Amino acid sequence: MTVTSVSGFFASGVTCGIKHSGDSDLALVTHADGVPITATGVFTSNKMTAAPVQICKEYLSTTGGQAAAVILNSGNANAATGEKGKNDARAMAQSVAEHLGCKTEEVLVCSTGWIGYPLPIEKIKKGIPELVESLDSAGGLNAAKAIMTTDTVPKTVEIRKETFTVGGIAKGAAMLEPNMATMLAVLTTDAEIDAPTATKMLQEAVSGSFNCLTVDGAESTNDTVLLLASGESGPTNKEELAEALKEACAALAIQMADDAEGSTKTVFLSVTGAATDAEALKGARDTANCQLVKCSWYGEDPYWGRIAAEMGAADIAFDPETITISYGGQVVYAHGEAQSVDKKLLKEHMAGRQIKLGVDLGQGSGTAQVVTTDLSHAYIDENMRTS
Amino acid sequence: MTVTSVSGFFASGVTCGIKHSGDSDLALVTHADGVPITATGVFTSNKMTAAPVQICKEYLSTTGGQAAAVILNSGNANAATGEKGKNDARAMAQSVAEHLGCKTEEVLVCSTGWIGYPLPIEKIKKGIPELVESLDSAGGLNAAKAIMTTDTVPKTVEIRKETFTVGGIAKGAAMLEPNMATMLAVLTTDAEIDAPTATKMLQEAVSGSFNCLTVDGAESTNDTVLLLASGESGPTNKEELAEALKEACAALAIQMADDAEGSTKTVFLSVTGAATDAEALKGARDTANCQLVKCSWYGEDPYWGRIAAEMGAADIAFDPETITISYGGQVVYAHGEAQSVDKKLLKEHMAGRQIKLGVDLGQGSGTAQVVTTDLSHAYIDENMRTS
Numbered sequence: 068m069t070v071t072s073v074s075g076f077f078a079s080g081v082t083c084g085i086k087h088s089g090d091s092d093l094a095l096v097t098h099a100d101g102v103p104i105t106a107t108g109v110f111t112s113n114k115m116t117a118a119p120v121q122i123c124k125e126y127l128s129t130t131g132g133q134a135a136a137v138i139l140n141s142g143n144a145n146a147a148t149g150e151k152g153k154n155d156a157r158a159m160a161q162s163v164a165e166h167l168g169c170k171t172e173e174v175l176v177c178s179t180g181w182i183g184y185p186l187p188i189e190k191i192k193k194g195i196p197e198l199v200e201s202l203d204s205a206g207g208l209n210a211a212k213a214i215m216t217t218d219t220v221p222k223t224v225e226i227r228k229e230t231f232t233v234g235g236i237a238k239g240a241a242m243l244e245p246n247m248a249t250m251l252a253v254l255t256t257d258a259e260i261d262a263p264t265a266t267k268m269l270q271e272a273v274s275g276s277f278n279c280l281t282v283d284g285a286e287s288t289n290d291t292v293l294l295l296a297s298g299e300s301g302p303t304n305k306e307e308l309a310e311a312l313k314e315a316c317a318a319l320a321i322q323m324a325d326d327a328e329g330s331t332k333t334v335f336l337s338v339t340g341a342a343t344d345a346e347a348l349k350g351a352r353d354t355a356n357c358q359l360v361k362c363s364w365y366g367e368d369p370y371w372g373r374i375a376a377e378m379g380a381a382d383i384a385f386d387p388e389t390i391t392i393s394y395g396g397q398v399v400y401a402h403g404e405a406q407s408v409d410k411k412l413l414k415e416h417m418a419g420r421q422i423k424l425g426v427d428l429g430q431g432s433g434t435a436q437v438v439t440t441d442l443s444h445a446y447i448d449e450n451m452r453t454s
Numbered sequence: 455m456t457v458t459s460v461s462g463f464f465a466s467g468v469t470c471g472i473k474h475s476g477d478s479d480l481a482l483v484t485h486a487d488g489v490p491i492t493a494t495g496v497f498t499s500n501k502m503t504a505a506p507v508q509i510c511k512e513y514l515s516t517t518g519g520q521a522a523a524v525i526l527n528s529g530n531a532n533a534a535t536g537e538k539g540k541n542d543a544r545a546m547a548q549s550v551a552e553h554l555g556c557k558t559e560e561v562l563v564c565s566t567g568w569i570g571y572p573l574p575i576e577k578i579k580k581g582i583p584e585l586v587e588s589l590d591s592a593g594g595l596n597a598a599k600a601i602m603t604t605d606t607v608p609k610t611v612e613i614r615k616e617t618f619t620v621g622g623i624a625k626g627a628a629m630l631e632p633n634m635a636t637m638l639a640v641l642t643t644d645a646e647i648d649a650p651t652a653t654k655m656l657q658e659a660v661s662g663s664f665n666c667l668t669v670d671g672a673e674s675t676n677d678t679v680l681l682l683a684s685g686e687s688g689p690t691n692k693e694e695l696a697e698a699l700k701e702a703c704a705a706l707a708i709q710m711a712d713d714a715e716g717s718t719k720t721v722f723l724s725v726t727g728a729a730t731d732a733e734a735l736k737g738a739r740d741t742a743n744c745q746l747v748k749c750s751w752y753g754e755d756p757y758w759g760r761i762a763a764e765m766g767a768a769d770i771a772f773d774p775e776t777i778t779i780s781y782g783g784q785v786v787y788a789h790g791e792a793q794s795v796d797k798k799l800l801k802e803h804m805a806g807r808q809i810k811l812g813v814d815l816g817q818g819s820g821t822a823q824v825v826t827t828d829l830s831h832a833y834i835d836e837n838m839r840t841s
Binding site for chain 2: 112113114115116146147148149181182183184287288358359362363365366367368371372373375376378379380385386387388400402403404405442443444446447450451452
């Protein structure tokens with residue numbers, strides 16, 4: 068159920084001492100013993116880009132979309148760390164490359180954790196021999212555990228198709244927390260695909276999953292999704308692979324929402340009837356990120372007034388008379404007025420772990436879906452202090 | 455120190471029974487006994503516009519910028535109430551007009567409170583005779599109290615210039631709370647000004663004050679700022695009046711921030727060095743509305759990582775190497791790295807009621823200022839349930 072669900076891939080996770088807790092904090096995913104294969108990545112659009120993101124982009128450009136391994140650390144994001152940060156990221160790749168016998172630029176690098184503190188590169192270097200020795204064809208779960216920050220459970224996925232498999236590990240929903248920031252995911256597959264096509268497919272899969280996941284509207288300095296494709300299963304149906312990547316990303320995104328810091332609800336917000344898809348997404352994101360609305364979900368309150376007011380403020384085509392709002396399929400607001408509802412059913416729906424909120428704007432055929440969370444006391448507790 | 459600080463204006467506040475608490479909930483501000491004078495307003499840009507906002511705009515258009523009175527109720531926003539809502543708003547104006555002997559369209563209407571519930575118009579109508587009888591040249595504070603919702607103190611202002619006075623009352627910061635929504639302000643002056651010039655001046659004053667106040671990024675269905683100008687002090691220096699209106703609006707805006715629901719900090723965020731003023735404002739607003747950043751203020755944590763990451767994500771010209779971040783005048787981050795600080799001084803600053811946060815983007819000469827608040831447990835408590 069992880070990156071090592073795909074034959075030919077190995078992984079490991081060890082403790083090198085970045086985290087004060089003593090939990091594992093260094094992970095490695097490799098293809099065979101360092102044989103480069105097709106690789107691509109989708110990265111944060113935040114201009115405050117962490118060093119490992121810059122290095123990944125540089126290496127993928129140098130190799131033209133090839134990699135043999137991904138090294139990941141948790142506990143420190145290596146972000147806002149200047150030139151030293153980039154050298155440290157390169158040093159991580161170089162050390163792994165020496166052990167595996169591949170080129171430095173064939174090793175991709177991800178970091179997650181505190182922003183603005185120098186990476187303890189010596190600890191990482193010391194941990195790499197054990198990390199490489201621990202590589203195992205069943206090591207995916209150890210890798211998934213070693214990239215956890217404030218996650219309470221490791222996130223993993225496996226999608227089996229007739230001719231190939233996609234596996235994956237991930238951590239954290241985007242910017243659940245300011246310092247243990249970042250969403251990271253590594254996907255592996257034995258499907259056969261060239262780098263440009265893989266890039267396009269991965270972008271589409273991310274766009275329909277992780278990019279629809281919004282916990283607090285923030286995008287991290289380190290957000291990274293990587294894909295390694297070995298081609299060892301032979302010729303691959305491209306549509307089937309695109310579909311499998313979407314399924315894998317969606318499964319990981321929902322695991323992230325369910326495990327979002329301090330959240331008690333996972334909310335699936337569907338906007339239909341917008342003038343355009345872009346307007347649907349704007350309205351959906353604004354509403355999902357509104358802290359007043361988030362509070363009402365925490366309180367299991369199906370009050371529609373704030374939903375309508377957010378949509379009205381979203382600078383999209385909007386008419387209070389044409390908007391329809393539903394919770395759990397029950398229409399609570401339509402034709403400019405509150406609607407009568409089955410209160411018991413509605414209460415039951417709001418009390419569940421998953422809330423389904425539908426908004427039809429009655430303006431056109433634009434649609435969008437986002438997955439988000441509520442805003443709880445625990446969220447504040449976890450985010451009010453960094454030290 | 456209120457709307458009745460200006461001679462020629464009268465005000466009152468009474469209990470008509472909209473609020474279950476029994477607190478006063480109906481207010482009236484009039485010029486003399488209903489003699490129309492110059493009037494203008496600035497209203498919410500939310501497309502989910504409440505009935506009283508629609509009626510105010512209609513009346514000001516009909517009269518060409520004249521009004522004799524403003525009636526305001528709290529406890530019910532008369533928003534999302536369809537055609538009945540508009541009829542109810544008109545009925546409020548009509549009833550006051552009959553008592554004062556002016557035209558219906560010379561009475562402006564404001565409502566604040568719950569969204570989506572029919573206005574109890576009969577209670578309001580029954581309260582109007584007492585409301586008119588209570589009009590007093592010292593009644594401004596009663597009016598200010600009667601428009602409070604979740605405010606803990608009435609908000610009032612008086613700006614005395616050599617030849618004229620500006621007085622005002624206000625309630626609530628914009629969308630402090632989803633159901634008791636709305637920022638309302640009524641300003642009075644004896645300065646002489648025509649309606650088009652008054653409109654321009656009021657827009658500028660609002661833009662530099664209330665519109666720089668962001669508590670949670672939401673804009674209410676009912677936000678309204680009204681100005682009544684009698685001209686009784688004779689010819690007025692226009693620049694001086696513009697200045698006085700700015701001062702009055704700024705004073706009310708800061709009172710709102712200080713009294714924002716569940717807030718423990720008022721944060722003055724100044725962005726300089728942006729490519730343009732618009733980019734400075736975008737960065738400032740995104741940062742001020744980021745719930746992670748707000749949590750850190752609540753925790754009195756001067757951590758700059760999230761500030762930098764928000765600016766980096768704001769889709770404005772940004773370079774992690776040129777951004778400088780300071781708290782209370784102390785630089786905490788510059789040249790891409792954390793800076794050493796006087797920890798004791800910094801701790802003292804963060805522990806105060808007011809926090810001063812400075813961000814210089816090092817990109818150009820664009821600037822912006824916003825006033826905002828932290829995000830506390832109490833905010834969630836007050837917003838998690840509406841019933």
